[in-house]
Structure formats: structure tokens, C-alpha cells
Amino acid sequence: MSETTPLLALPLLAAAQAQKHVTHNEALVLLDAATQLAVLDRTRAAPPATPLPGDRHIVAAGASGAWAGRAGDIALYDSGWRFLTPRAGWRAYVAGEARSLLFDGVAWREALAFTPSGATATLRTVEEEVNLAGAFVASTLLVPNRAICLAVASRTVTAVTGATSYEVGISGETSKFGGLLSIAAGASNIGVIGPQAFYADTPLRVTAVGGSFTGGRVRLVLSFLAFTL
Structure with missing residues (x-):
């Protein structure tokens, strides 16, 4: 059996595992981040200097530092940076813009409708x-x-x-x-x-x-x- 769930990649408990609470709490933190997804912004390419626990961002292109290689992912701060990789159909509210986005499998879009080749309304x-x-x-x-x-x-x-x-x-x-x-x-x-x-x-x-x-x-x-x- 896989060690993580197929969609959100939440860690699963193993049979006879020691310290089960560690794995369980890890899964809860990731689930807490993905549910009712709302991020602060989507324009940062580097982590903020003084993040607060629970802060979430959509990582911008050209990401560097602790966010390097994570463009388009959800960055969650929880004593350190964790990341969620979105899947097609995910929606996110961007608080800094008062705007909702949809992830089409490749990029975050604010479109009402779009085609596989990228045309949008x-x-x-x-x-x-x-x-x-x-x-x-x-x-x-x-x-x-x-x-x-x-x-x-x-x-x-x-x-x-x-x-x-x-x-x-x-x-x-x-x-x-x-x-x-x-x-x-x-x-x-x-x-x-x-x-x-x-x-x-x-x-x-x-x-x-x-x-x-x-x-x-x-x-x-x-x-x-x-x-x-």
C-alpha cells in the first residue's frame, strides 16, 4: 500500500508504527492547509522575512531560496515551509487581490472558462x-x-x-x-x-x-x- 494518499499526498499510518501521532499530525497540518484554500498572494518569488504560522502563498515564477523549484505550488508556513502541489480543478482565493483562481493542471487562472490550449474568458x-x-x-x-x-x-x-x-x-x-x-x-x-x-x-x-x-x-x-x- 502507498505511504501517502493519492490526491493530497497525506502521510498514512503504518501497521505497528511507533509515534503514530507524528504522522497523524503531519496529515492534519496538510489537510488544514488545503481545505477552504485561501492564500495571501501569488506574486512572491521568495519567502517573506517574517511569516506567521498558517500563512499560505502561491509561489510565483522564478522562485528562489526555500521556495526554489516550487513555482505554482502552495507554500505553507508551519515552523518551516511545507508545500502542496495543486491538481487540476483546485480553487484558491487570493486575499491580496480579492480574487478567486482555478488551477487548470498547468497554471492558476482567473477565467470563467478556458480551453485546453489556453484561450480564456x-x-x-x-x-x-x-x-x-x-x-x-x-x-x-x-x-x-x-x-x-x-x-x-x-x-x-x-x-x-x-x-x-x-x-x-x-x-x-x-x-x-x-x-x-x-x-x-x-x-x-x-x-x-x-x-x-x-x-x-x-x-x-x-x-x-x-x-x-x-x-x-x-x-x-x-x-x-x-x-x-
């Missing part, structure tokens, strides 16, 4: 807070080329000054995702549109109404479908 939501000044502010948030935009939500984080209201949209369609929006702190809007394809990287824009911005801060949240070959 992915639902993405990204956000940015914009400081307001002047007639309009172009956000660094872009509706990507060949993406389908679904919605842009906005929230007035800090009360807007200098304008009586504002619009959220893009160049040429400044109120596409909302017009006459409130300048009061806490005001919000969800600008849902019919799914629309974009064929160039298109920045979001916050435009002043009734005067130019002299202050204020707005949070934008962009939701879109992205595709890869």
Missing part, C-alpha cells in the same frame, strides 16, 4: 480612487481593447467642490455611466450599460458639471469581460 472588476481637479479627470482605469464592458460604479468618497454635479463616462460620451451625480460624500451610482465591445483601450473619465473641480475624490469600479487566445 474572464470576468474582471477593478477599482481606482480619483482626485478631482479641473474640467475633467481621466482615470488610469481602462476598458481594455476587445473587452466587453458591463458597468462602471461610482462613489463620492470626499465631497466634491467647484462643481454642482459630475458625470462618469468616456471621451465623447461623458455621461455614459451616470450623469448629474451627487457631489455629497457617500453618494453612489451603478452605471449599468448593455454589454458593449470596445476596440481600443479606453480610459474612464470624470467630468465636472456647473463649474470646474477644485477638490473631491471619487472611487470608480469597472466591470468587464476579457478574452485571450
